[in-house]
């Protein structure tokens with residue numbers, strides 16, 4: 081195991097890891113009106129890795145995740161400061177169109193939220209608005225590939241024109257994942273994707289996340305420590321709006337540096 | 351120990367015997383439901399009374415009393431009549447002869463003079479002459495004429511006029527009613543469907559029989575077009591901007607309060623605004639459906655905006671998140687996902703606004719669309735917007751205010767047409783809403 085920098089000291093001067101990070105966040109602060117929701121978070125997220133964010137609820141995990149694709153822009157009261165780089169480019173640069181950013185940084189939400197349209201249209205929507213398909217056959221291919229990678233093709237291939245909202249909760253969430261990967265993002269952000277799912281659907285989604293690691297950088301927020309341990313390679317522990325510790329998952333769960341991390345994973349806080 | 355007692359009591363009670371608390375609660379629920387049912391029944395009762403009254407009073411407007419007579423004029427008779435100085439009187443005499451003939455063949459022997467007949471059907475000579483002038487081919491053939499009876503005779507058939515009410519009336523004398531009765535018995539005078547009422551324009555104050563709601567209906571339709579074409583896009587655009595794009599600050603709060611207040615402003619205020627702005631400043635034509643439509647648009651906008659905003663608010667935020675999450679722009683999220691889901695609610699608000707606008711009289715008063723005797727139909731489709739016209743509620747108001755009792759039926763009948771129009775509009779909205787809802 082390589083020597084990770086002490087997380088509480090993480091600063092812009094953090095020595096670079098062997099590969100350049102996919103996302104680098106430096107001194108990110110988020111205010112919602114007068115609430116200081118996120119304090120001075122700096123973190124580097126690697127490509128082709130599953131990174132888990134854990135922490136007690138209200139500690140700012142979702143807030144931070146939403147910074148990464150600028151979804152906080154849609155909240156009037158939210159104010160984000162600090163620097164976030166995607167492939168070395170500042171995502172808050174004036175020239176960056178958040179719409180283009182979100183095409184590259186896809187998002188799966190806590191509650192499955194398929195569009196009230198057909199399964200086919202759910203998947204095809206992203207590719208359509210981004211002009212990824214040149215023909216109908218092309219689009220059909222994209223839809224099929226996305227549904228296959230979302231591990232839901234077998235279940236829906238005979239009813240692509242049925243409503244996406246008519247599926248079960250677990251199917252809906254996999255549909256949403258398939259929808260997110262249909263636009264071929266580079267990073268996939270998942271905010272507690274399994275919190276509304278039963279154990280079997282959860283297992284399916286976890287398996288899917290593990291497969292997605294081969295081509296994407298996946299960031300997953302979870303309140304289940306077992307899940308973080310099962311699917312992630314790196315884990316970040318948030319507490320009261322601060323990033324307390326960020327390290328290899330195995331290290332966090334076996335030998336955490338910070339007392340608060342240890343209390344949390346042993347179930348004493350949270 | 352005491353706080354354990356209620357618990358214990360509950361545990362020991364039988365489920366088959368509800369306790370006092372449950373009984374009280376159930377009784378209260380029953381009372382409430384009875385009250386609700388009573389309220390609904392009362393409402394239904396009044397609705398029924400209303401509809402029955404309207405139908406009973408309005409139905410006579412859709413029929414009129416006609417004198418039906420088959421007339422065969424030989425070429426010689428026509429030539430003789432055309433040679434006379436008073437041509438229409440010659441035709442009238444031919445008509446009287448034919449009428450006497452028909453009464454005789456039915457074995458009826460009623461004496462009548464030309465004066466009585468004139469009080470019953472006016473002067474039919476002109477109508478008959480005009481018909482044969484226009485269709486010379488029909489000379490020598492039997493032609494059936496349906497001549498409209500006068501408004502008093504019409505009233506007699508409706509029960510509005512009786513022998514007692516006709517004392518010293520110069521329009522119709524009590525003795526004339528004997529002839530009317532005889533003609534009715536012979537089947538010559540009878541009620542027939544009154545197409546003029548549906549297609550005609552308003553008539554003069556002394557001719558209720560010729561009055562029709564058709565022109566006013568056209569005026570209303572034009573105004574609805576103006577309202578729909580302006581209020582719907584402006585209202586939806588304003589709502590989308592306020593709900594989805596505008597920053598939430600003092601200014602938008604102020605706008606929101608103002609819109610709510612505008613929805614409560616009496617409609618006559620919009621009328622005077624229309625007079626001041628559209629007619630006095632912009633010099634748009636008076637009495638025109640275009641101006642009426644503009645005024646009603648102003649009046650309808652707040653209603654549409656408020657209901658559209660409510661419909662947009664009701665769309666779950668997760669739908670917006672989902673669209674933004676796959677990289678849709680905010681406008682794409684709104685137009686592709688939010689708006690279709692809000693459409694049923696928007697349609698409901700729109701139809702409420704349109705219905706209000708359709709029934710509005712007060713603002714039209716100020717821009718000269720009330721009390722106007724329509725000359726007839728507009729001369730073209732485009733001219734319909736700028737030529738003087740009235741609207742259905744204004745027309746009904748005008749009729750209700752007239753002295754001649756013959757207009758009384760017309761006012762009720764106009765209300766029936768207005769309601770049918772309104773129901774049709776609602777039906778279209780419901781069908782449209784179904785289509786949007788059935789999408790998923």
Ligand SMILES: Nc1ncnc2c1ncn2[C@@H]1O[C@H](COP(=O)(O)OP(=O)(O)O)[C@@H](O)[C@H]1O
Nearest residue numbers: 112115117136137138139140141142143144155
């Ligand atoms: N839209 C919002 N407006 C105001 N405060 C918010 C908003 N979203 C989150 N917060 C606040 O920010 C803090 C962090 O929330 P969040 O990131 O959702 O926590 P979690 O780690 O449970 O995902 C909480 O105190 C929450 O109350």
Ligand SMILES: [Mg+2]
Nearest residue numbers: 141142143271
């Ligand atoms: Mg959260």
